[in-house]
Amino acid sequence: MKVKKITYAQAVAEAIDEEMQRDKNVILLGEDVGILGGNFKATVGLYEKYGEWRVRDTPISENSFTGLGLGAALTGLRPIVEIMFSDFLMLAGDQIVNQIAKIRYMSGGQTKVPLTIRTTLGGGRSSAAQHSQSLQAIVCHIPGLKVVMPSSASEVKGLLKTAIRDDNPVIFFEHKMEYNKTYEVPKEEYTIPFGVANILREGKDITIVGTSNQAFKALQAAKELTKEGIDAEIIDPRTLVPLDKDAIIKSVKKTGRLLIVDEGYERCGVAAEIAMSVLKDVFYYLNAPIDRLTTANFPLPFSPALEFPLIPDEKKIYQRVKKMVIG
Amino acid sequence: MKNKFKPIKSYVLNKGKILKMYRDMLKIRYFENKITDLYSKGLMPGLAHLYIGEEAIAVGVCANLTERDFATSTHRGHGHLIAQGVDLKKMMAEVLGKETGYCKGKGGSMHIADFSKGILGADGIVGAGIPIATGSAYSAKVRGTDQVTVSFFGDAASNQGTFHESINMAAAWKLPVIYVCENNLYGISVDIRKVTNTKDIAIRALAYDIPGIVVDGNDVLEVYRVTKEAVERARKGEGPSLIECKTYRFKGHHVGDPGRLYRLEKETEEWKERCPIKTFRERLIKEKISTEEELDLIEKDTKKIIKKAADFAIQSPYPNEKEAYEDLFVEEEGVEVR
Numbered sequence: 001m002k003v004k005k006i007t008y009a010q011a012v013a014e015a016i017d018e019e020m021q022r023d024k025n026v027i028l029l030g031e032d033v034g035i036l037g038g039n040f041k042a043t044v045g046l047y048e049k050y051g052e053w054r055v056r057d058t059p060i061s062e063n064s065f066t067g068l069g070l071g072a073a074l075t076g077l078r079p080i081v082e083i084m085f086s087d088f089l090m091l092a093g094d095q096i097v098n099q100i101a102k103i104r105y106m107s108g109g110q111t112k113v114p115l116t117i118r119t120t121l122g123g124g125r126s127s128a129a130q131h132s133q134s135l136q137a138i139v140c141h142i143p144g145l146k147v148v149m150p151s152s153a154s155e156v157k158g159l160l161k162t163a164i165r166d167d168n169p170v171i172f173f174e175h176k177m178e179y180n181k182t183y184e185v186p187k188e189e190y191t192i193p194f195g196v197a198n199i200l201r202e203g204k205d206i207t208i209v210g211t212s213n214q215a216f217k218a219l220q221a222a223k224e225l226t227k228e229g230i231d232a233e234i235i236d237p238r239t240l241v242p243l244d245k246d247a248i249i250k251s252v253k254k255t256g257r258l259l260i261v262d263e264g265y266e267r268c269g270v271a272a273e274i275a276m277s278v279l280k281d282v283f284y285y286l287n288a289p290i291d292r293l294t295t296a297n298f299p300l301p302f303s304p305a306l307e308f309p310l311i312p313d314e315k316k317i318y319q320r321v322k323k324m325v326i327g
Numbered sequence: 328m329k330n331k332f333k334p335i336k337s338y339v340l341n342k343g344k345i346l347k348m349y350r351d352m353l354k355i356r357y358f359e360n361k362i363t364d365l366y367s368k369g370l371m372p373g374l375a376h377l378y379i380g381e382e383a384i385a386v387g388v389c390a391n392l393t394e395r396d397f398a399t400s401t402h403r404g405h406g407h408l409i410a411q412g413v414d415l416k417k418m419m420a421e422v423l424g425k426e427t428g429y430c431k432g433k434g435g436s437m438h439i440a441d442f443s444k445g446i447l448g449a450d451g452i453v454g455a456g457i458p459i460a461t462g463s464a465y466s467a468k469v470r471g472t473d474q475v476t477v478s479f480f481g482d483a484a485s486n487q488g489t490f491h492e493s494i495n496m497a498a499a500w501k502l503p504v505i506y507v508c509e510n511n512l513y514g515i516s517v518d519i520r521k522v523t524n525t526k527d528i529a530i531r532a533l534a535y536d537i538p539g540i541v542v543d544g545n546d547v548l549e550v551y552r553v554t555k556e557a558v559e560r561a562r563k564g565e566g567p568s569l570i571e572c573k574t575y576r577f578k579g580h581h582v583g584d585p586g587r588l589y590r591l592e593k594e595t596e597e598w599k600e601r602c603p604i605k606t607f608r609e610r611l612i613k614e615k616i617s618t619e620e621e622l623d624l625i626e627k628d629t630k631k632i633i634k635k636a637a638d639f640a641i642q643s644p645y646p647n648e649k650e651a652y653e654d655l656f657v658e659e660e661g662v663e664v665r
Binding site: 058059067069070073076105106143167261 | 459655
């Protein structure tokens with residue numbers, strides 16, 4: 001497989017570009033996606049290439065431009081709506097929760113909603129409490145939405161292309177801290193299917209499920225853990241809805257331990273959901289209680305001295321795994 | 328509150344079209360009378376929000392639309408659907424929660440939709456259809472068609488953010504959308520005059536530099552006329568319009584709500600005098616467009632159609648409980664997402 005090195009932000013732009021070229025009904029809209037090329041530079045060049053009707057800078061009206069995306073999706077287009085921060089999903093809450101997720105079901109399957117909502121998650125940029133949240137759990141709670149959490153540039157590209165082609169609404173979480181990182185990405189066109197987890201590393205002592213870039217943090221922790229003689233298996237679930245439960249169950253049956261790492265809040269979070277959804281199947285195979293590492297149940301503070309202690313990272317994963325395996 | 332009607336002949340409409348408007352208004356009225364009857368007999372689950380008294384708006388507006396155009400409806404949506412010519416049997420069955428209903432019993436009265444007729448859902452969240460209609464209009468622009476979209480909503484929705492956000496975008500991008508505000512003066516029990524400073528909602532159009540028109544919502548021909556202008560404007564690429572139709576719901580907020588706690592009987596009686604169907608009938612006869620006999624026949628026919636729809640709905644089975652687990656996603660073969 002031939003590869004090239006591009007950033008995560010470039011991978012997002014490439015995915016959108018390829019899909020816009022492939023299908024004239026794909027449009028992009030959101031705040032600053034046009035002339036600026038996106039707040040995180042993930043849509044650079046698209047406005048120049050496709051013009052203002054297909055790449056639309058919107059006013060700051062999240063609920064209504066998300067609803068606009070829905071109306072367009074119902075009438076033949078395949079819109080991509082960008083919500084700059086997942087914190088802002090709350091402004092579009094009605095359209096996402098009560099409209100987009102419901103309209104197909106409520107109409108008895110008369111229509112479909114081929115709509116992708118791209119948003120960002122993650123702390124670590126000293127953006128304080130309103131620009132740092134990872135609110136994937138909130139949308140996972142709502143039936144009718146698919147939820148995607150890509151971990152790297154090659155993942156983000158393949159999964160975003162699948163999202164855009166999906167005939168269902170997809171909430172797509174990109175990690176802010178990843179945009180500028182460079183990764184190897186296949187040169188050839190490719191897509192990554194939903195509902196198929198990626199086993200990043202095989203191991204026999206513990207299964208670590210890491211969502212979004214926590215999968216790579218777990219991978220780094222795993223390298224350090226070999227020094228302690230601990231052999232960790234790392235799973236990137238890729239999509240939370242649908243969730244590849246089978247891959248996790250199979251892995252935990254082998255390793256006997258499960259740690260889930262997710263940057264969302266702990267309470268009623270994704271980690272709790274994953275744990276409970278596999279528990280019945282793995283209970284009698286467990287050598288230790290299932291555990292989770294998440295963002296603490298506090299708003300994210302501004303100062304790096306306060307922010308980082310609340311967010312899961314390689315070190316915390318390393319320590320928690322050591323405790324789970326060695327005690 | 329005196330009616331000042333213009334002569335029917337001044338509207339340059341053929342008799343067939345005029346009588347169709349009369350027939351459509353009757354369909355809505357009789358459909359909802361039947362619902363009220365079924366509700367009182369305990370045959371209807373949940374609630375229904377009645378459009379009785381407001382029929383001229385849906386009929387006058389939709390008389391300008393083709394099947395290729397789009398509309399978003401509301402919780403008080405029966406009128407919009409009937410005016411757009413949907414199947415009354417499937418509609419009635421949906422109201423009763425039957426498997427033969429438009430939404431297979433998953434939507435009910437509040438969410439009846441017929442996407443094949445361009446009805447992009449009926450929305451139970453006040454004001455939520457406004458951005459959806461705006462998106463449909465945006466889509467027509469991108470796809471290069473001359474389709475227009477009508478967004479129906481009530482007076483209370485004009486105080487939602489979606490109203491302002493959406494009209495702002497539609498005006499900025501000259502989208503082919505017609506915003507139709509059915510001002511029946513009350514948001515459930517709250518008098519719009521107590522929560523809004525302006526006498527007219529249409530004046531808000533000024534803020535977005537688009538036409539804002541106030542019209543007698545109980546005069547089907549006036550509603551038709553002003554909508555026609557707005558639709559022509561939209562098709563020509565000249566952008567959106569806001570039409571405020573002054574009207575009144577004869578019943579309470581929904582079946583079973585007498586609506587007397589927050590409205591003066593005198594006010595309700597005055598509006599009933601201005602019934603859009605009664606006054607239209609009087610005009611049709613007085614101006615010799617039609618006759619008592621001809622209109623009586625239309626009424627008789629319409630009653631029959633409604634009875635048939637109700638019989639069909641009553642006789643239809645309830646959906647199998649398995650149906651509750653269907654239609655969440657468009658599913659690819661072998662992929663289950665729940």
